Amino acid sequence: MEIIDKVYSIDSIGFDSNCYIIGKNEITIVDTGASPEYAKFIIEKIRSFGLDISNIHKIIITHRHPDHIGGLKKLLELLSSNSILVYVHKKFITYYKLSNVKGLSDGEILNLDGLLFKIIYTPGHTEDSICLYNEKYKILISGDTVFSFGNIGRVDLPGGNIKNLVKSIEKLAKLDVEFLLPGHMDFVMEGNKHIKQSLQFAKSNLIIYE
Numbered sequence: 001m002e003i004i005d006k007v008y009s010i011d012s013i014g015f016d017s018n019c020y021i022i023g024k025n026e027i028t029i030v031d032t033g034a035s036p037e038y039a040k041f042i043i044e045k046i047r048s049f050g051l052d053i054s055n056i057h058k059i060i061i062t063h064r065h066p067d068h069i070g071g072l073k074k075l076l077e078l079l080s081s082n083s084i085l086v087y088v089h090k091k092f093i094t095y096y097k098l099s100n101v102k103g104l105s106d107g108e109i110l111n112l113d114g115l116l117f118k119i120i121y122t123p124g125h126t127e128d129s130i131c132l133y134n135e136k137y138k139i140l141i142s143g144d145t146v147f148s149f150g151n152i153g154r155v156d157l158p159g160g161n162i163k164n165l166v167k168s169i170e171k172l173a174k175l176d177v178e179f180l181l182p183g184h185m186d187f188v189m190e191g192n193k194h195i196k197q198s199l200q201f202a203k204s205n206l207i208i209y210e
Helices: 036-048 072-079 090-096 162-173 191-204
Strands: 002-004 007-010 019-022 027-030 056-060 085-089 101-104 109-112 115-121 130-134 139-143 179-182
Touching (some): 002 179, 007 179, 027 036, 162 191, 179 191
Antiparallel strands (some): 002 007, 007 019, 109 115
């Protein structure tokens, strides 16, 4: 569905993550779901939005869990373009074993078809987690750092750290967020309220994981 002009959401199916589409003339895909089947679904949905898949130029990965990157290889194969760049956190470029991968740094600004998104490094769920923030329209694509209704990404897998997650959510709580677009669950309005709930919940888990 179209959230605002040039920003679309593609809901998860089963184990897949949500996927987000930014842009029309120059399209960016954020996360690719868990499977080759979902990669095909992404292509179908982009076409259903009336967009031309030949305009896809970038794929951004919020973190390297399989439910977010499992469709990457198939997606690149389906698009069959050497010009598509895959953006990941700079410390994990070698993990992807791709020639077309580019590293992202905390605070970096990406111009995505006229929409400016700031990269926010948010370790905690994983060591490479990033979020994308558009100040003008108050949009936060949060990966698995925070979800709607006060939920948070799990920290009991390798690379997870509850203290780091709390610090990361504290960073997000300082932003002005209206549209919260998480890696799982529905996107919601009044994003600030949901992020504050997530911060409270994360802090309540400090004792459990210490």
